[in-house]
Amino acid sequence: MSAKVTIHDVARESGVSIKTVSRVLNREPNVKADTRDRVQAAVAALNYRPNISARSLAGSKAYLIGVFFDNPSPGYVTDVQLGAIARCRQEGYHLIVEPIDSTADVEDQVAPMLATLRMDGVILTPPLSDHPVVLSALEREGVSYVRIAPGGDIDRAPWVSMDDRLAAYEMTKHLIDLGHRDIGFIIGHPDHGASRLRHQGFLDAMRDAGLAVRDGRVEQGMFSFRSGFEAAERLLGGSDRPTAIFASNDDMALGVMAVANRLRLDVPNALSIAGFDDTPGARITWPQLTTVRQPIFAMAGAAADMLMDGVEREEGAPPPSKVLDFELVVRESTGQAPA
């Protein structure tokens, strides 16, 4: 193990006090350019890295950002992590991941962890973005947080999102443009705020096109493959079936695809299927899924940025927020409506 280089070594090497080294490290103003250069040279020469524990003990920053998730879609979680880390690395921050089991006592999981590890901030992923106990625990402990894709109570804290309603609207419009008139819809998990928005987007698009949503054409799902499968069985079970089904996420769309395969319905010629999220699974099927690409990577990066900037919110002003662009990904699972 290489002997630990400390700030004292750097100070000695460059002939200044440790405080000045600290100033250079933290990019504080009021250091002569010449001094700064000498210190930086010493840092490089000794290959010095500040110790994060000492920094966080002495100072106010912990250089640690948490990511909380619950019962995650693996692809989503991984994307969030990658997006957040990409930003954190540049600033010397690290990412702590904390799965939360919201079927157990959430308070018991969150409170101790916040007390032991004073994180600079936490990124909340759905459905935790809307979990009241998590939010209040964070607030009580004074840990700032950013919500990804919150479903409501938008003025409570900073958030990053995309326009789920608009995305669902455009996907529905895509289907309508292909000639579909009778479209089925599968709602997402009721705990996820996005579910409502996507449903609304679907309804709005249908209304704006002057199309009726027929009875029994909207099914409740849970964002899981199985729930999509079961919803599709109900939707496609009789002889009177819709010509297209729009599922609120890819997993459920894949469930629909499985039912279609089983019923020997040709996708997309007999039935068009659309998903939402563009998870890896969307490409791991044939035909590949038409879906909406969420800017998850970018959303997480933006959330990390907000946390690291540590912008103080002014009294009365709305919290900072950011809406990123989605992208309609049209692949082979949607096509012209049958005549």
Place this chain on the structure above:
Amino acid sequence: MSAKVTIHDVARESGVSIKTVSRVLNREPNVKADTRDRVQAAVAALNYRPNISARSLAGSKAYLIGVFFDNPSPGYVTDVQLGAIARCRQEGYHLIVEPIDSTADVEDQVAPMLATLRMDGVILTPPLSDHPVVLSALEREGVSYVRIAPGGDIDRAPWVSMDDRLAAYEMTKHLIDLGHRDIGFIIGHPDHGASRLRHQGFLDAMRDAGLAVRDGRVEQGMFSFRSGFEAAERLLGGSDRPTAIFASNDDMALGVMAVANRLRLDVPNALSIAGFDDTPGARITWPQLTTVRQPIFAMAGAAADMLMDGVEREEGAPPPSKVLDFELVVRESTGQAPA
């Protein structure tokens, strides 16, 4: 923000010195039961949590375990994280995730991170388990690590694994028992140690059954859906095709499934398909995939345990290791060979 409770508060509350509180916290011996109880009562009453930065600065433990991964299958990574965390929570440890991009300069990514954050240990997932630069960086910095499913150089450091060869052997045997004689195989990514072992298991089973592996029946894949798809096109392209295909992971098996669908080959009646890993995708298809369930969750947990125990290896003795059981998951994608 609730005022911070420190070890001094607990000491005052329970009428002992801070050192004694520290002893109780760290389960050190030589504290009278009575004293221990008083301290624990005070800890509970004040809702005290030791500050992790102070602990790691003063002591030798950091209470931080790293998980390194590269270009991960999201399901795999998530499973590893969940498995590791389950153990870490009990001991008050936290998990730091660090994606490594092995197409860039690995040294530049690993060295600074190890220096700033003195982790107690690192869990390496494939293909990083076999990455020479990562291993030597870790060794140079004196950070202990556990490799998950290493492909070779087994005596270098502790590891956790399953018997990939045997699992592939048994899956092949399952196919043979169903009457298949002409079986195709798709090899995994050459950088993953497991690829070789799975291939070997396949060959061994064929040999033991007295079956020949025909020319052109073994294709190289890259563990991706696309590579499986392309391999399957070659395998199934002509009229002379195998009756079963065993892909080295699920993603590739799904690729095979897609080709089969496109060619209107009935699975499993005309073609049996087997995968490996039991990723979520294995169930997100129809028919569902026969595959091998890797005990990823358990392997990660075991790795975390090894790290937290911090067992010192004796000179000359082989490093600790653990081989966990796999499980053959027979679902609908494999069936009797056609007559």
Place this chain on the structure above:
DNA sequence: TTGATACTTGACAGCGCTGTCCAATCATCG
């Protein structure tokens, strides 16, 4: 030249905890 006003730098005191070392207390035995 002088005082006022920047700008730079450093001394020092902790942050909250553990490791070391010593003192006090207790049990046990010849």
Place this chain on the structure above:
DNA sequence: CGATGATTGGACAGCGCTGTCAAGTATCAA
């Protein structure tokens, strides 16, 4: 009953860094 060793508790010194505050130095107008 004193001596011996084991058990238990506490004082104290940092771990490596940042925040505070004050001192030193350069700059400029009067």
